[in-house]
Amino acid sequence: xxxxxxxxxxxxxxxxxxxxxxxxxxxxxRPLVAWAIEAAQQAELDELIVVTGAVDLVDLLxxxxxxxxxPLWETGQASSLQVAAAYAKTKGHxxxxxxxxxxxxxxxxxxxxxxxxxxxxxxxxxxxERRPPFKVATKHWGxxxxxxxxxxIDLLLGRVAPVTxxxxxxxxxxxxxxxxxxxxx
Numbered sequence: 001x002x003x004x005x006x007x008x009x010x011x012x013x014x015x016x017x018x019x020x021x022x023x024x025x026x027x028x029x030r031p032l033v034a035w036a037i038e039a040a041q042q043a044e045l046d047e048l049i050v051v052t053g054a055v056d057l058v059d060l061l062x063x064x065x066x067x068x069x070x071p072l073w074e075t076g077q078a079s080s081l082q083v084a085a086a087y088a089k090t091k092g093h094x095x096x097x098x099x100x101x102x103x104x105x106x107x108x109x110x111x112x113x114x115x116x117x118x119x120x121x122x123x124x125x126x127x128x129e130r131r132p133p134f135k136v137a138t139k140h141w142g143x144x145x146x147x148x149x150x151x152x153i154d155l156l157l158g159r160v161a162p163v164t165x166x167x168x169x170x171x172x173x174x175x176x177x178x179x180x181x182x183x184x185x
Contacts, residue, residue, distance in 0.1 A: 002046040002047075002094055003093060003094070003096070003097060004047040004048070004093045005041070005099065006040075007033075008077060008098060010080045011073060016178065018178040021055040024055060027185055028185060032101075035104030037060065040108075040111055042111075045097065048065045049096075050068070051069075051070050052069055052070065053074075077149050077150065081144040081145070082144060088138075089141070095138065097114055098135075099111065099132045099133040102175045104175065106168075106172055109169055109170070110124045113166045117166045118164070120135075120139060122135040140160060143160045
């Protein structure tokens with residue numbers, strides 16, 4: 001089975017009130033998004049895909065990353081899932097592991113644990129809470145929403161099919177506000 005690591009990093013960061021885009025905000029000495037990209041890259045899956053949109057991240061990406069620009073990023077996360085799924089399908093990947101660009105404390109081990117766990121839908125849990133990274137096999141890509149900002153929540157919550165949970169180390173906090181950044185930096 002070929003599995004792509006997909007970092008969703010296209011959003012506009014509408015709750016962010018700081019200067020610049022939140023994904024570029026300094027977090028522990030590096031841009032916030034660099035942490036998620038590095039964790040996904042170090043998981044050493046078959047391909048690293050980064051979906052971009054609101055901000056140019058090319059200078060922050062490893063040379064082996066596939067960059068997919070989402071021209072409809074303003075419409076919400078659903079469009080990023082559609083862009084990633086369309087590309088992964090053309091490359092023959094049988095699953096994608098989805099992660100978020102604003103979750104800097106999700107370690108490489110969480111990506112790896114989700115990847116190696118058998119199942120079509122596999123989700124990391126942190127202290128019992130389901131959070132990305134989240135493995136979705138090809139047969140469920142049709143359940144991704146076509147529009148809006150809900151992402152893969154119906155899949156994540158098991159509304160489409162049963163989800164296998166994997167207890168992972170790390171912290172799934174996502175940085176949405178200046179206050180979040182100050183709290184976790």
